[in-house]
Amino acid sequence: MKRQVPLILCFAFGIVMILTQFSPHSFSQGIYEEVISWTLIISPFALVLATATLIQTHVARIQRRTDHWQYSFVVFAGLITMVVIGVPFGPQHQAFEWLYTNIQVPMDATMFSLLAFFIASAAFRAFRARTFEASLLLITALIVMMGNVPVGDLIWNTVLGWLPLEDGASKARQWILDNPNLSARRGIILGVSLGIISQSIRIILGIERSYLGGGD
Amino acid sequence: MELFGIWVAALLTLCIYSFLYQDNPFYRFAEHLFVGISVGYGIVLSIHQGLVPFALKPLWAALTGESLSGLVKLIPIGVGLLFFARLSPQHVWLIRYPIAILIGFGAGIAIPNVLRANIFEQTRGTIEPFAAMHAGTLSGFGVLEAILMVAGVVCTLTYFFFSVEHRGPVKWLSKVGIAFLMIGFGSAFGNTVMGRVALLIQRVDFLLGDWLNLIS
Structure with missing residues (x-):
């Protein structure tokens, strides 16, 4: 009951999803769509549980008065405001959209733009051309970066204007992305995909059971 | 507002x-x-x-x-509610049911889709230019690119192939694979940096334009 039933459920759902994708029959497609809707119903519960765990963590921080515990109230304020407005009135409500546009979107963009500074300092340390491979990485990154901005072509046309190739920076970038970069990515994708398929077969057949956790 | x-x-x-x-x-x-x-x-x-x-x-x-x-929807709702068994130490094993369903669903849906999109399509994309080569519609540079693509994919896969010891020709193939990977990582790094810088420019534009009205 504790381990066998989950293994059977996993096997059944896995096999059903494989078989229904190979059959265009309306009955099979009906099952396929029903199972997809089931997972879309089950998934939000996992998110709510994750939120409950987040709340537990911050309540414990407040109770124990750990470092910066006061900021846990800010987490609650943001969470409660979004849920109180969004759940009953929906994401199209004016107040919810205001919060999304003026708080979430700017903070999201700023958080990621902050990485521009750290990535620059990381690049300074990583891009020291000590080996052939590091030099290759450095040169490729420089060409891709210069080819991404108009000033790259301006420099190319000014310095290398005597070459019979106009806007060479952006063209070199595109060639790198379409050829050696794509072949490396294809190699990685093929390897990862074979890994995903073998792992999925192991899960469906019950060979891989780590998702069940420990205990009985 | x-x-x-x-x-x-x-x-x-x-x-x-x-x-x-x-x-x-x-x-x-x-x-x-x-x-x-x-x-x-x-x-x-x-x-x-x-x-x-x-x-x-x-x-x-x-x-x-x-x-x-x-009424069938009561089943996934009931299964989703089992996630909250996590909050009760005696009934924590019940959480395996919804997890097993989601894992089985994910594994089942992954196998045909990964096979189709990541293995068949990527392999087809790699060898497709050879059909054009056979038909005589590919330029000399195109032929070179097609050979480079296959060489890149094979060498990258060789680097990740651990079933044989990397000695002799395999070692050299894997070394070429590393070079392709470095070009791939360099391109990814260059694109990431430019993406972050674009976000930074957008935020500075917002601060100086929308907020302070210093630029139009």
């Missing part, structure tokens, strides 16, 4: 950028608010795009007598 929104967004942006100097209360406030708002947003979206259309609406239709098939 729009002006107030711009001020809120601008102040939160500055709060986050203050981290560039050092960790401080303004940054911590914005960071915690971001966590709360993002989690709240995720909950609202998953409820309104998953639970409401796929579970509550069909269930309501069943309760009002419109369509009894909606």
Whole structure:
């Protein structure tokens, strides 16, 4: 009951999803769509549980008065405001959209733009051309970066204007992305995909059971 | 309200950028608010795009007598509720049921899709130019690119192939594979840096334009 039933459920759902994708029959497609809707119903519960765990963590921080515990109230304020407005009135409500546009979107963009500074300092340390491979990485990154901005072509046309190739920076970038970069990515994708398929077969057949956790 | 929104967004942006100097209360406030708002947003979206259309609406239709098939949705709702067994130490094993269903579903849906999109399509894309070569429609440079593509994919896969010892020709193939991988990583790094810089430019544009009206 504790381990066998989950293994059977996993096997059944896995096999059903494989078989229904190979059959265009309306009955099979009906099952396929029903199972997809089931997972879309089950998934939000996992998110709510994750939120409950987040709340537990911050309540414990407040109770124990750990470092910066006061900021846990800010987490609650943001969470409660979004849920109180969004759940009953929906994401199209004016107040919810205001919060999304003026708080979430700017903070999201700023958080990621902050990485521009750290990535620059990381690049300074990583891009020291000590080996052939590091030099290759450095040169490729420089060409891709210069080819991404108009000033790259301006420099190319000014310095290398005597070459019979106009806007060479952006063209070199595109060639790198379409050829050696794509072949490396294809190699990685093929390897990862074979890994995903073998792992999925192991899960469906019950060979891989780590998702069940420990205990009985 | 729009002006107030711009001020809120601008102040939160500055709060986050203050981290560039050092960790401080303004940054911590914005960071915690971001966590709360993002989690709240995720909950609202998953409820309104998953639970409401796929579970509550069909269930309501069943309760009002419109369509009894909606009663089937009680099963995934019940399974989803099992996630909360996590909060009770005696019944924690029940959480394996919804996890097993989601894992089985994910594994089952992955096998045909990964096979189709990542293995067949990528392999086809790699060898397809040879058909054009055979038909005589590929230019000399195109032939070179097609050979480079196959060489890159084979060498990259050789680097990840650990079933034979990397000695002799295999060692050289894997060394060429590393070179292709470095070009791939360099391209990815270059694109990531430019993406982050674009976000930074957008935020500075917002601060100087929308907020301070210094640029039009």
